[in-house]
Every structure is written in C-alpha cells, then in structure tokens.
Amino acid sequence: MQTHPHGQAPQLTGDLAPSALLDAFWDYDRALLANDVAALDESFLPGEHTVRGDGTTLVLGHTAISDFRASRTLVPTRRVCSVHVQLVGDHSALLIAEVVSATGTTGMQTQLWRRIEQGWKVSAAHVTAPAAALDRSVWRVVGAPLVPGTGSGVLAADTIAVKDLFAVAGQVIGAGVPQFAAEATPETTTAPVVAALLAAGASITGLAQTDQFAYGIAGTNPLYGTPLNPAAPTRIPGGSSSGSASAVARGWSSIGLGTDTAGSIRIPAASQGLWGIRTSHGLLPVEGVLALAPSFDAVGWVTRDAETLARVAGVLVGETGTATADDGFVTIAGLTGLASAALGAAVESAAARLGAASLTLPAEFEEWFTAFRTVQAFEAWQCHGNWITGHPNALGADVAGRFRDASAITGPEARAARAVVDSARRSIRELLAGRTLLLPTMATLPTPLRATAGTIAADRASTLRLTSLASIAGLPAVSAPLLAVDGLPAGLCFVGQDRTDLHLIATARRSAEQLTG
C-alpha cells in the first residue's frame, strides 16, 4: 500500500500502478486539499496542451491553469475513497479517483498522467466536485420551478431569476444578507414588475443573490460566495445583480431580473457577455422592490440575446416607454477616455462605424459624480441604516465600510448634492439633445478575482464614473456584448432619451447587426 493522506486506505482497482505514480497522485491530492498552488503547478505537465476542466470551465495550457487555480476561492474538502488505474504503455496512465465529502456526497476526478524525466505529471484533469443541492452563490432559493407560469403568453417559454430584492408572495426578501433573510417575514404581495412577467407566462426559477443590499458592483458576497462568471472564470461576475446574471449566463434562466442604481444591471451584463437594460428612472414601478437609493433605483434585466431583452421590454414597458428619438449617435471623448486604452479604442471603432459625432465632457462632470455618490450614499443609509446599526456583524467588510461612510453624510450635505444632481440631469439631457450616447459600459475588463484591494478600488471608481451618467440623468441604458478585448467580454453601452426604452433597444439591436454583420 502506498502512502496517502487519509487514515482509511482507498480501494484500488484496475491495473497495478507503479508506486511512483501513486506517490505522485497522493502528493497532488495533498496539494489540492492544502490549496498549495505552487505544488499543484508542479504536478501539472508544462506546455500548451495540458488541460483542466470541470464541466463549467475548461482551461487549456499550463499557464492558464495556474492562473485559474490562483483565482480559486473555494478549496476542496473531500477525501479520496477509491482509485482506478489504467496503464497506457510504460509512460502514461489514467487515474480515476472517487471522492466523498464529509456528508457522503460523491465526486470524481480523472487524470491522465505522463512520466517525464522529472517524474509523473498530469497532462489532463477532469474534476467533478461533490455536487451541492444548489449553487448558493447564485441562488438563495430555487425551485422546479419556484413559481409556475400561467403556461400561455409571450413569455410562456421564459424563466426568471429574480434578484433577491423583489417581493414574491410567500417568499422573504433576503437582499444578499443571511441575517436579514432569517428575520424577514414572507411577502404577501408579489412586486408588480414580477407579477407582470408571471402574467405574461414566465415562470420564476428562483431568487438570485446580490451584493449585500445591492450596494456594490463587484458581485462578490462573502456570506453566500461569489457567483461564477462563466464568460471569464478568473474574473469577478459584476454586480449587484450578480446572481441574476450568472443564472442567465449559465443557462438556468432566460431572464435575469434586477435593479440598477449605479450600474448594477449594466456591469454584470458587460462582465458576463450578456445583454442588459437599465430602464428610464420612474418608468417601471419599484413597489415591492427593496430600495437602495430611490433617486436612482431603476428596474432592469439581463438576457443572453437581444430578442429576449426586447420581448421582456414589450411586456413591461407601457405606452410611456415607447417614445422615439433622433437616430444619431454621439460619443464623449472624456468618457471613452476613462476606459483602458484597448477598450476605449474598441468603442471608438464601433462609434466610427455607427457614424457617431463627438461631444466634449462638461467641466462639471467630476462634481456631478461626487454629488451622485453623496446622494446615493445618503439615501442608502436612510433605507438601511437602522437595520445595520441593530445588526453590527451582518455585513461583509466591504459593504459595511461603504455604509459606515454613508452614515457620516449630513442632511445639508445631501441637500446640496441633490441640487447638483438635479442640475446635472438637465445638463446631460440637453447635451445629448435626443441623440444616443455610445460609451464603454465599464472602464476595464472584469477585475481579476485575485486583484489587490487597490486595483479593485481603482477599477470600481473608473467604471462608476461611466455608469453614473445614465443614473444621474435618469436615462435608459442598454449594455450590449459587442466588444471583446483579449478574449474577454466587454459591453458597448447605449444611453437613450427618457422613456424611449423600446426605441433604445431597437437602436442597439440594429447597431449590433451593423457592427457584427
């Protein structure tokens, strides 16, 4: 019997393996359980053909695998209970290991090992971790379905991931905060927006996770975990409508319903290669939706394709959202310039193909942004300060810190900031003069999961400057997955005039055909 890290000897079946191979296997397993990235890298065969996959993510090449591992936030905690060996000549072997979790859930890993001068190395690994009942980073509650549809209507084939801020009769609102969910009483009425989708035939798959109280744009949640960004597995998913977006990107729902205060629909859409719309402020009812900052809160949704984006809009947007506008495009150099060079160039190129005119960024822009942040923070504390004060340990450090800062804003400061925002809203609308603004949805590609706090803060600050424009102006904004930089998704954002939401979606679809045709 070879050495292995567990008290109990696993069952061995198949061919008789060389002891050096089994030793290498157990070294690898020890490194896995210890999340010893250097040792794991050492266990894998160098080169571009080495491959590692788990069904959701397939990574090719030793360097990319190393990067993937280093980004991983969850370390496995299972033990190997059996190993099956198939020798392939003298220098290769397939090892299939059954693993089992503490509660008895089983998983499996298959590895192709190659003997090189430095010893046995893995050239291919397929990992199936013990399955959870649900992915709690994506869902707080999920059903088969959670709420059935009527079976008829234009959304009869659609399924909704509802951000855990919307009231669904019988369910509590959780807002990404376990303690908030635990103390909540079930809602008795379904939010009108959700009810309208149900009436159009859609069913609800489940209630999707969010940054805590939706006060974040990263999509990270320390208490439920960070949903996978399937379009960029080593990057953050974007938030706060992170669960809704991840559920759509993974194919579990066709509609990811959410809210957008400062970019919470547009950012996860852009990060995950989805379509997303933030609707005109005040166009859709926010009754039954937990508020963050009512001056800016707007309903929105993400989808995998533009057709579904439009189909949902057809249901939710009444006559008031059907105004049309000038068909001209504009860019604002000072905004595009906030993005990374490659992203900015991609936007400039798209804008040129769409014949966009160029505008100048008003000198007051930074003042507007500061005022926006002040009003948002003040209102967020008005909404949640009491509860947070009574539950000092309920939030992750990041969101808790943001609320702590928010609590320091005084009424007079907020009033002054609101006056600036009101004036900014008018100025932006006048500046666009009925045209559609094109800008990068985000200033950067999705931030790496393992970025430093400094990088995360810098990415956040520059992206919020871009997204805040539509929030300040109360205008509808569509993020379309039309850009790609270094193989990663990026969004081209279309900001339209007030209550032209249907027209704006049509404009974005037509532009997409033009740009990709």
Place this chain on the structure above:
Amino acid sequence: MQTHPHGQAPQLTGDLAPSALLDAFWDYDRALLANDVAALDESFLPGEHTVRGDGTTLVLGHTAISDFRASRTLVPTRRVCSVHVQLVGDHSALLIAEVVSATGTTGMQTQLWRRIEQGWKVSAAHVTAPAAALDRSVWRVVGAPLVPGTGSGVLAADTIAVKDLFAVAGQVIGAGVPQFAAEATPETTTAPVVAALLAAGASITGLAQTDQFAYGIAGTNPLYGTPLNPAAPTRIPGGSSSGSASAVARGWSSIGLGTDTAGSIRIPAASQGLWGIRTSHGLLPVEGVLALAPSFDAVGWVTRDAETLARVAGVLVGETGTATADDGFVTIAGLTGLASAALGAAVESAAARLGAASLTLPAEFEEWFTAFRTVQAFEAWQCHGNWITGHPNALGADVAGRFRDASAITGPEARAARAVVDSARRSIRELLAGRTLLLPTMATLPTPLRATAGTIAADRASTLRLTSLASIAGLPAVSAPLLAVDGLPAGLCFVGQDRTDLHLIATARRSAEQLTG
C-alpha cells in the same frame, strides 16, 4: 474535417487525431443522443476494467456499464462544441469534449480511447452533464437554506429535507403534483413537527419530492423525474418519501422528514441503505401534513446513521413515546418467507444471532392485508377524490389508476374492512406480546428501474404485505441498513410496541452493534 452530427463544426485543439478516432468519437456521440444502447455497448472496450463515471455513480466493467445505460431514464440533449485530443502512443488517445445545452449550460466528457483490432473503443469515460439549477427529481424547492435554523439546540448542525406534504409557512404544499402546487396558496403556519425541528436548531434545506399524493412506494414520479438511488443506481429509490431519502443519501441533508402510511419511510430507507423510523400511529401530530389515509398516516424520518435517527426522536417524541418493552425478539416465519430466498436467509441469520423466537403467521393475515388496502384506498379517495376529479390529467398513469380503483370502494365495504383492521390491530399486538418483531423491510431488493410492469407489481405486492403489518397495528417500526445481498442494500425491520419509539430505536442500535461488531 471529420463528419459529425451537428451543423456547426466544433473547435479542435491539442494533437492531430487520426480520422478513424474522430469518426469513432462521432459515432459514439450520435449513439448517446439517440440512446442507442447497442451502439454504445459496441463503442466501449470489453472487459472488467472498462469504467464509466459521472461523479455520482462510478460503474466498473463492460457488463455493469451496459446495465447502467439500459436503466437510464434521461437521454442527453446537448451538442459537442469543442474537442481536445491528447495522443498517447499510436494506440491510445484521450479525448476531452466540451458540450453545451440548448440554453448555453456547459458540460464536459473525458474518454480514454484504445485502438484494438475492431477499431477505436472507450476504456474509460468521465461524464459531466450540463448542470441544472437543482435536481428537480429530488427537490421542488431548495434554498441556502430555505428556512434558517435558530443556530442553537441539539439539531443546530442538522439540515432537513422536508417531504412536500408538510406545511412550511410561506411555501405551498406540492405533494409531487405540479398542478396541485401551482394552484395552492402559501401556508401561513408551519406544521408542528417541522416547527419542533426548527426550534431544536435545524434548518430546512428544501421541500423534497414524493410519489404523487404519497400514494406509491416506488419513488417514481413521471412529472418531476425519479430521484437517484445512490446506493443502487440502476434500481428504484423507494417511496413515497423518495426525495427526502435521496437528499439524505446524497449528503444534501442530514434528516429526511417524511410520512409512512404503508411503508413510505421504511421502503426508501431500505432501498437506499439508510436508517428510517415510522413512529407509533398517533404519537406525533399530523397537523399541517397533507393526509393520504388518516387511519394509518404516521410521521417518520430517514438518516444516514442511527445516532441522528435517535437525536431527532429525542426532540420529537415526548413522554408518550418513551415507554419500554420486553427485550425479546421474535420472527414470523410466514412473513420472512414472503421475502426472496437470499433476503429471508439474511433475516433468519440475523434473528438467530439476536436469539429471536419464532411465531406462526395467523391464518387471517391475507384477509387483514386486503382490509388494510381497502381502508387505505377508501380514505385516500376521501382525501383527494374531489381534486383529482376536477383535474383529470394531473397525475401519472400509475397513481391515477390506483385512485381510480380507490374511487370504486363503497362506504359499506370500507366500514366492513375497518372492522377487520381494528380486530387485526388487537390480534397483532397480542401476538407480539411486548416483544420486538424482526422482519425484512422489503420482500425484494430494490426493483430495477427497467423492470417490466409485472415485476414491479409483484415486488410491490409482496413488500406491502410486510410493511402493512406495522401500519395495521399502528406500531413503530425502524428499518436498519444491516443486510446486504449481492452488494445491494437491504433493511432489517424492527417492529416494537405502541409508544415505545425511543426504546425501539435503542434496541435497533444495540442490535446493529451486535450484528456488525
């Protein structure tokens, strides 16, 4: 480019594969999508070392793999989007294929191919199907958790899979019938048994599937699918508390709460290698529990170990369940003899080691059984006939047929049967005279998923004769996973005296130590 069954050519990476290998791969993929079992068998390398696994089930040997495939009820519907090849010498190759579902959910399969005289064959396959948001054959609703625990109490570390017959405030009761769930209104009060578990600190993982209206013992459900029996993947899971049992067997919950009218706890427990108890009739409140046949309905639960079974009993069973009894064991030859020869022998052997005396089966037994079935059916129709009449297409053929037969039973027939059951109850209690009855929980090993209707009916009829005894007598019964025949789990059933539930569990635990020590 080799031929492949999809319009779109998948991406090829890695080594340049021989075209014969890729042809074999695409033939195999076509066979998978067509569920062409003969062609799949042909694609696999003959022999004992050929292996196929998916993380939940690992099957070794060509024959067992063939059997596993033939039992499969779900056929994959994904397409291959990329293939990565690693050649291992001239006669072997690893193929890794990424697959994607219609909604964009990804999966992966890894195969080791070997070239033999007859062509390229698979010697090892690892399959990760595109992941669903939840396993709807096990759960109707599942959460992170669905209902949090209090965080303290003797069950603070426990998680409950609640059979979808129990009221949980805010949730509807679904009873395994989608249309019933769709029309139900959320419960306002949690069933007292569930509330007691929550008060003791447990959390609710989710609401678990059941045979429709709990009127079955197979655990099959045509509308939600049949939960996996992880202890015997080609066999039925047992029901009607099938979802609760499967959730526990798969490690998703520690407590599977259910009901047992004619064996609905004991049968899935025995089928899946779990511990299970049907409590004394009337001992635990059935308030907030959807009835099937109130004369026999009893609360019960399944667990992975005896300690958890006892811990739950300690919470739920008050003073009334703590009576003690004679420590002697008995068997009834005429009951043990209803089981298959191997199972009967296993029970006889265990009974001998426990020093059991032998009793004779009363001549009236078959009459008792018929009367039990009559009363059960009559009451089931009383409970659900109105709803079923109003929803003629809501049930699967099997359960619908059972209810149809039930609807034909007249009041006088039911009254006469009830008199027989009442008399039988007294007779059984007198016969046991304070001793613990040992019998096989089921008459057969779990029925193969692909058994003929005749086999299914025969297995069902003989098992129900065994399980009905405790139901008729209203006695507590513990099924313990102490027998194994042909590598499959089987239950040894302990039937105790009325309201001696805690004592019975202690007796079963002591016996288990004696039998396995």
